[in-house]
Amino acid sequence: MCATEGEMHSARGCRVYKYRNWSVSFSKSRMPCYTVTVATGSQWFAGTDDYIYLTLVGTEGCSERTLLDKPLYNDFERGAVDSYDITVGENIGDIVLIKIEKKKYWVHDDWYCKYITVKTPSGDYIEFPCFRWLVDDKEVILRDGRARLPQDDKTRVAKQHRRKELETRQKTFRWKEWHPGFPMSIDAKAHKELPRDIQFDSEKGVDFILNYSKAIENLYVNQFMHMFQSSWGDFSDFERIFMRIKNTISEYVMQHWKEDFMFGYQFLNGCNPVMIQKCTQIPKKFPVTHEMVADCLERDLTLEEELKAGNLYIADYEIMEDITANATDPCTPQYLAAPICLLYKNSQNKILPIAIQLSQSPGEDSPIYLPSDDQHDWLLAKIWVRSSDFHVHQTVTHLLRTHLISEVFGIAMFRQLSAVHPAYKLLLPHIRFTIAINTKAREQLICENGLFDKANGTGGGGHVQLVQKAMKTFTYKSLCFPESIKARGMESQEELPYYYYRDDGNKVWEAIKSFVTDMINIYYASDETVQEDEEIQAFVKDVCSFGMQDFDYCEFPKSVQTREQLVEYLTVVIFTASAQHAAINFGQYDWCSWIPNAPPTMRNPPPTKKGQTDMKLIVESLPDRGRSCWHLGAVWALSQFQENELFLGMYPDEHFIEKPVKKALETFREKLTEVSKLIKNRNEGKKLPYYYLSPDRIPNSVAV
Structure with a gap:
């Protein structure tokens, strides 16, 4: 690693460095001295009692391997910032790397290093971001905090370091197919098998079994668990447990869930605001006629005229057809349906249901239900x-x-982008804990006989079928927020003024895109610079060819040719992990805790005839007490922010040191603050405020 090598001897207060066939002596007082400052993380167990060694590597040579130790002082405590002087016997040139080594003292004691700064003899400060764990007898080599594209590295040492870093990562971060037809995942069966750098700080914080059990206890619903398979008596039974756990929105849902306006509103601003689309033609499989819905139409137009006027919308759950219902409990049959729902925009711009068919095949046993029915x-x-x-x-x-x-x-990202690549530094906060939470979910939640099977009608394998089916229509462009809205015909604010998911999502998308554009323009002078960046090309290709298994229909790009394409790609990554996840995750307790509004399973099959339903049948169709309790625990736990959550625009780990980047970050935060203010002002006085896409409530990453 060193550019020069020598042997050290001491004699009468001097150090003598032998190099090749000559030697030179320095007085200790004249030897160049570097001040090294080391910051230890503040998270639990970040400190260490192990030995920490450091070597400075310069263009002309390297320092000794130096033990960082202050006698009678406990170094590397959690949250500590420690400084050390390192002297060298000859000019080592410009510092290009530093090597940190951790060696066992008594037993291996992991250490989290935040950063290291080096003050040179000339008084300059060089920052070396680290933000990673050193485990076992691990060696970490750091470069200074300036971001560099692969083509920016000109020296042999820098190129060699970059190549070895990626070779090591590719051996550590391996692809694995969890189920056929799924996106690929990390090759690890359990959270503890993951590389330490991507594990949660405390595994207990993401123990689904523990968290669900705590949630059930905190929600005061554990008293019902002993009656696991028994039915509720009526809706007032649901209310008795619900009144202990309500919040503002969930209480409003409980009070109004039967009303058509509430049913329609959720297609726009509920937990799943992505199913509704403009209806341009009534499907043949859903033979709704004007006579059926004439009483619902308010403009003295026929159904066909309303269709042409753009006042009809549709939600089609075709993907649910032929999905196997949960059969893990033979004592309690569970059922699924694949309904189609026609929606109407009335003269007050409210979205209302006007026809529902509970299967994909019309016929005598699949009637079309109407608001005029019983x-x-x-x-x-x-x-x-x-x-x-x-x-x-x-x-x-x-x-x-x-x-x-x-x-x-x-x-x-881990496999193809070096730690000094600007895209790595940009994306790292947005994949924080994501691999960990998914691994934990595969370990406890969505695995065979996992928690998902306890309460969900698609448990026992139906959820796997759903993902496999959805993958066949999953495209890259569907992750581009404005295009996904446009593809559903939902882009016009004039036509549909109360679609807050769309409006707020567009604002956040534009803020992220503007920030990414600023970042790309700092590092990429032209489209040719993008094309020459072998790491970014490898990253994009790895996503398509391995992560998405090169499925023809996914249409993920295998390369990016322009700065504009790269901006869109990185915006997709950040928006999906932050804003999109926030929009569809953190409202789960608001909208799904009132169980009749979001039943996780149904215990009777869909009705095939009209006029045979009463309240007793409805209650008996809803989840039993035990599954209701598990459901409440789940939507509560999934709706909570992580402890010490980092929200969009918050980047306490300073991977970038360049002033233009810090200016771009500040501009980004200002835009996000403005969006948050606009959303707050709009929500003033609303009974149903929409805040899931307010940037101050959007975590940086998928971590829950």
Whole structure:
């Protein structure tokens, strides 16, 4: 590693360095001295009692391997900042690398190093961001904090370090197929098998079994667990447990969930605001006629005229067709449906349901339910739509399209981007703990006989089928927020003024895109610079060819040719992990804790005839007491922010040191603050405020 090598001898207060066939002596007082400052992390167990050695590597040579130790002082305590003087016997040139080594003192004691700064003899300060764990007898080599593209490295030492770093990472971060047809995931069976740098600081914080159990206890619903398979008596039974755990929105949902306006509103601003789309043609499989819905139309137009005027919308759960219902408990059959719902924008711009079919095949045993039907028939039809929406939300919108795809981006990043690459520094905060939470979920939550099977109608394998099915229509462009809105015909604010998910999402997307544009323009002088960046090209290709298994229909790019394409790609990664996940995750307790509004399973099959439904049948169709309790624990736990959560724009780990980057970061924060203010002002006085895409409530990464 050193550019020169020598042997040290001491004699009468002098140090003599032998190099080749000559030697030179220095008085100790004249030897160049570097002051090294080392910062230890403040998280639990960040400090260490192990030996820490440091070597300075310069263009002309290197320092001795120096033990960092202050006698009678406990170094490297949690949160500590320690300084040491390192003298060298000859000019080592400009510092290009520093090597840190940790050696066992008594037993291996992991250490988290935040950063190291070096003050040179000339008084200059060089920053070396680290922000990683040293485990066992680990060696870490750091470069200074300036971000560099691969083509910027000209020296043999820098190129060699970069190549070895990626070779090591590619052996550590390996792809593995969890299920056929899934996006690839990390090759680790359990959280403890993950590289230390991507593990949670405290594994207890993400123990799903422990967290769900605590949630059930804290929600005061554990008293019902002993009656696991028994039914509730009526809706007042739900209310008795709910009144202990309500919040502002969930209480409003409980009070209004039966009303058509609340049912329609959730398609726009509930947990799963991605199913609704403009209806341009009534599907043949859903033979709704004008006569059926004439009473619902307010503009003296026919159904066909309303269609042409752009006042009809549709939510089609075709993906649910033929998904296997949970059969893990033979004593309690569970059922699924694949409904279609026609929605109407009335003269007050409210979205209302006007027709529901509970299967994909019309016929005598698949009637079309209408608001004019018996109130119990209509209510049960809406409950079935809400249950199907819950399944698609949890498995496709949430699991696949935020958790699993963010893991793909994260693994490819670690495998293909050096720590000094600007895209690595940019993306790292946005994949924080994502691989860890997904690994923990595969270990406890969505595994065979996991917690998901306890309460969900798609447990026992149906959720796997759903992901496999959804992957066949999952495209890269569907992750581009404005394009995903446009593809559903939902882009016009004039036509649909109360679609806050769209409006707030566009603002956050533009703020992120503007920030990424600023960053790309700092490091890429031209489109040719993008094309010549072998690491960014390898990153994009790894995502498509390995992460997405090169599926033809996914249409993920295998390369990026322009700065504009790179900006869009990195914006997709950041937006998906931050804003999109926040929009569809943190409202789960608000919208799903009132169980009749989001049943995780149904215990009776979808009705096939009208006029046979009463309140008793509805209650008996809803989840039993035990599954209701598990469901409440789940949506509560999943809706909580991580301890010490970092929100969009918060980057306490300073991986970048360049002034233009810090200016871009400040501009980004200012734009996010402005968006938060606009959302806060709009929400003033609203009974149903929409705040899931307020930047001050958007965590940086998928971590829960």
